[in-house]
Amino acid sequence: NEQHQESRAFGQDGKKTHRLLSLFTTVSFTNAPLCAQWDDIYVGLKVEVLNTHTALPSKVYWIATVVQLAGYKALLRHEGFEDDDSHDLWCNLGTADVHPIGWCAVNSKLLVPPQEVHQHIKDWKSYLMERLVGAHTLPVDFHVKMADSLRCPFRQGVRVEVVDRSQVSRTRLAVVDTVVGGRLRLLYEDGGLGPSGEVLSDFWCHMQSPLLHPVGWSERVGHSIKETDTSVNMSSHPAFRKVLHNSVPHQFRKLRTVYMGDTFFEEGMKLEAIDPLNLGNICVASVRKVLLDGYIMVGIDGVEIGDGSDWFCYHASSHAILPVGYCENNDIPLTLPPAIYNMLMHMWVYYVLSSSCGPSLIRLSQGDVGHGFTSGMKLEAVDLMEPRLVCVATVRRCVGRLLLLHFDGWEPEFDQWVDCQSPEIYPVGWCEITGYQLQPPIGPEPPQGQERSHTSKKAKPF
Numbered sequence: 175n176e177q178h179q180e181s182r183a184f185g186q187d188g189k190k191t192h193r194l195l196s197l198f199t200t201v202s203f204t205n206a207p208l209c210a211q212w213d214d215i216y217v218g219l220k221v222e223v224l225n226t227h228t229a230l231p232s233k234v235y236w237i238a239t240v241v242q243l244a245g246y247k248a249l250l251r252h253e254g255f256e257d258d259d260s261h262d263l264w265c266n267l268g269t270a271d272v273h274p275i276g277w278c279a280v281n282s283k284l285l286v287p288p289q290e291v292h293q294h295i296k297d298w299k300s301y302l303m304e305r306l307v308g309a310h311t312l313p314v315d316f317h318v319k320m321a322d323s324l325r326c327p328f329r330q331g332v333r334v335e336v337v338d339r340s341q342v343s344r345t346r347l348a349v350v351d352t353v354v355g356g357r358l359r360l361l362y363e364d365g366g367l368g369p370s371g372e373v374l375s376d377f378w379c380h381m382q383s384p385l386l387h388p389v390g391w392s393e394r395v396g397h398s399i400k401e402t403d404t405s406v407n408m409s410s411h412p413a414f415r416k417v418l419h420n421s422v423p424h425q426f427r428k429l430r431t432v433y434m435g436d437t438f439f440e441e442g443m444k445l446e447a448i449d450p451l452n453l454g455n456i457c458v459a460s461v462r463k464v465l466l467d468g469y470i471m472v473g474i475d476g477v478e479i480g481d482g483s484d485w486f487c488y489h490a491s492s493h494a495i496l497p498v499g500y501c502e503n504n505d506i507p508l509t510l511p512p513a514i515y516n517m518l519m520h521m522w523v524y525y526v527l528s529s530s531c532g533p534s535l536i537r538l539s540q541g542d543v544g545h546g547f548t549s550g551m552k553l554e555a556v557d558l559m560e561p562r563l564v565c566v567a568t569v570r571r572c573v574g575r576l577l578l579l580h581f582d583g584w585e586p587e588f589d590q591w592v593d594c595q596s597p598e599i600y601p602v603g604w605c606e607i608t609g610y611q612l613q614p615p616i617g618p619e620p621p622q623g624q625e626r627s628h629t630s631k632k633a634k635p636f
């Protein structure tokens with residue numbers, strides 16, 4: 175059926191049909207480079223692309239048509255090959271030598287057909303004129319917009335507050351070391367250096383990650399922050415040799431303002447939450463503390479250590495906290511506290527209603543945003559348990575705004591729930607554009623059929 179749609183789209187020039195297909199690609203991502211421009215990229219566009227089917231010594235170009243899109247990648251067919259798909263080539267629109275029609279004329283480059291085309295179409299100039307009538311092309315500022323959208327307000331030497339990977343309930347001061355495609359490698363200020371200067375503790379996250387905050391945030395909202403161990407000397411590391419600058423709020427994502435009046439969360443309220451240490455599990459959870467500015471500390475019922483060190487901070491607008499009954503209503507296996515798992519497997523809602531702490535009645539914003547993701551779609555996604563890794567992944571389920579991501583070739587234990595607007599998921603081809611290393615699937619898919627474990631798995635600090 176998909177193939178049928180594609181050939182229809184290719185056969186017509188109407189933008190509407192083409193848009194239908196591009197919807198399944200980059201337009202679904204709200205943070206990815208060029209996502210605002212992706213409406214203008216669709217099957218049927220014609221472009222000028224480097225012609226590698228020639229023996230000429232200088233760079234020459236030829237016209238091609240986009241016949242398929244997958245993320246930033248376009249399958250191109252050179253003009254003249256008509257229905258012959260044997261020479262089609264995939265290229266990344268963000269990195270390839272590909273330009274709008276007219277670029278060669280403006281830049282004094284030659285349009286030369288591939289040898290095979292030259293042989294069977296003698297008068298290719300008039301052939302081309304005929305083919306170009308009414309054709310659409312890339313926006314003229316495509317590459318400028320791409321470069322603009324890759325800009326990042328963070329540089330090496332900027333100080334931030336970020337979650338402490340060794341104790342998730344607190345933040346810790348860190349310094350930006352590297353920036354790749356808007357993702358930051360952060361070095362904890364007292365993380366320590368090994369004998370040969372290697373960093374002992376770092377953390378990767380996107381600049382728009384909810385785990386990242388400006389300096390002063392923890393104190394302002396009442397979140398706990400690790401006191402920096404001043405005996406640790408990091409000064410020999412290049413990131414610390416810069417003049418360090420404190421980050422400021424405008425460098426960060428703006429969060430929705432939430433009203434913290436009578437209907438706000440209260441300590442003890444029950445909810446369902448993505449387990450921050452087992453992101454494939456949605457668990458029974460409790461509000462443990464209400465901070466300022468709409469932030470709350472949440473504990474996962476039944477597995478808490480008891481000293482609050484495993485509480486996790488969520489903003490009230492976070493899509494990782496869900497109303498009671500969300501899992502049942504959406505056919506998602508809910509991870510219950512181990513002690514009551516067997517007894518109350520099907521009775522969780524009743525359990526909450528009859529307990530002394532009422533369910534959270536706050537209308538958690540789970541609005542369906544018509545995001546365009548569908549199960550089976552491929553993407554490049556951060557393994558949030560090892561956030562340095564951007565891996566090949568597949569959308570396994572879509573439930574409202576939430577996507578269950580599967581990492582290709584890995585056991586289902588590695589699956590993770592993420593919000594459709596997470597800054598840690600990217601269209602296919604993002605790594606190639608940004609120069610970030612992509613983790614390919616480690617092998618074929620492991621045998622299917624094992625159900626996810628409903629009890630808490632080994633918790634790995636991310």
Ligand code: MLZ
Binds near residue numbers: 563
């Ligand atoms: N060290 C880890 C890497 C897991 C990465 C999985 N990414 C989907 C392990 O081998 O368990």
